[in-house]
Amino acid sequence: MNYYEPKDLVDFPNIAEWAADQGNKFFEYYGAATGAGKLTEREKSLIALTVAVTQNCPYCIDAYTTKCMSLGISSEEMMEAAHVGAAMMAGVTLAHTTQMRKIIKKKEM
């Protein structure tokens, strides 16, 4: 047994187990948030894929890579979206050096 198994992805609908009320509310919200609205299903799927790779969630990466393929999104478009995520992660990291630099400047003689 591994901590992450591809076939566990199909367990996702069962995550409401033992807390059905909260779980069902989550699914209702999840459906509303990820379905087509002012943004298209394609756009939302690319956002979801980008979040998935930045957050290292193997289940979400599997699900949203497949969903993007199903919606006709090309490998190049997915890779571009991943780079947005990568750039954001790098930017977020470097932006937080502001705190680091401020502390250094305050405490160093």
Place this chain on the structure above:
Amino acid sequence: MDVREQLNILGRMGENPSFAGKIREINRFPLMARGIDILQINLGRRCNLSCRHCHVNAGPARTEIMERPILEKCLQVLETFPIATIDITGGSPEMNPHLEWFITEAAWLNRRLIVRSNLTLLCEELYRHFVDVFVQNKVEIVTSLPDYLESKSDRQRGQGSFGKVIAALRELNARGYGRKDSGLTINIVHNPVGAYLPGSQAALEHEYRERLHAEHGLSFSHLFCITNLPVGRYLDYLMESGNYEDYLRTLWHSFNPDAVDHVMCRTTLSVGWDGSLYDCDFNQMLGLTVNYGAPDNIMNFDMNRLKHREIVINNHCYGCVAGSGSSCQGATTGA
């Protein structure tokens, strides 16, 4: 892979229930026909292409071709009974030497007349005249274009095929196909280039329309999303790429009970090149003729015994009820 080997593989469902067991759970077993609205005639397995997803295993080396006596019998059946749609498929229907004659005769019947053409042959001198034949007889064309990206489409259908389809579409557009109020319909089939299910038909149609117009100046009538069924060359691909089990699991987990009521076999009768009768073109390629007392050759056509026949099912049938459902007319449940 021969038919027996394909059926052996399809019989191995592991922890997943068989299709028969699954529809029994929702009280849809046995699956019964409710009439014959579509006569789908497979003119043969000869084709100029050898697409990697082809359930027919069609190609240039195939020799099976429907002969004229079978076609004459099809016309007689169509003249006798008010079957609404005549759906001609293959292989490449254009490579059957009787196609032009058959279209001309069938057009007199004033039914919906469909030809499933890969379009690439229309660029060749020998077959170019079919553009006129299609226009004059108001044939509805259904053509395969698995992706709007050339590289992906060509990976599935062969190098250069995308460019030929685009060229043929351009000529068909010029002749009125896909133009509003022309009365000439051309529908495009999208099927996934790999081991996954098609997405929303509406979303993909929007994307195809935008891209084909912006990049090639082309228009078309509708997009049909068709799920690849694990039959023929597509089953070979699934096995060779190690995707078979995952794909079957995906089909099983995407089972849509509503789609069971809309499967095309309930209103379709499929005719093979030798006159054999099947519930669908996939059963045809698996050698699963109609059964349960219904006549299995068009030469013995009996409407009363065929219109309410029990459908022959197997585990590949999961493909037609996964997600939004799939048929030769695209999604079946309106997604």
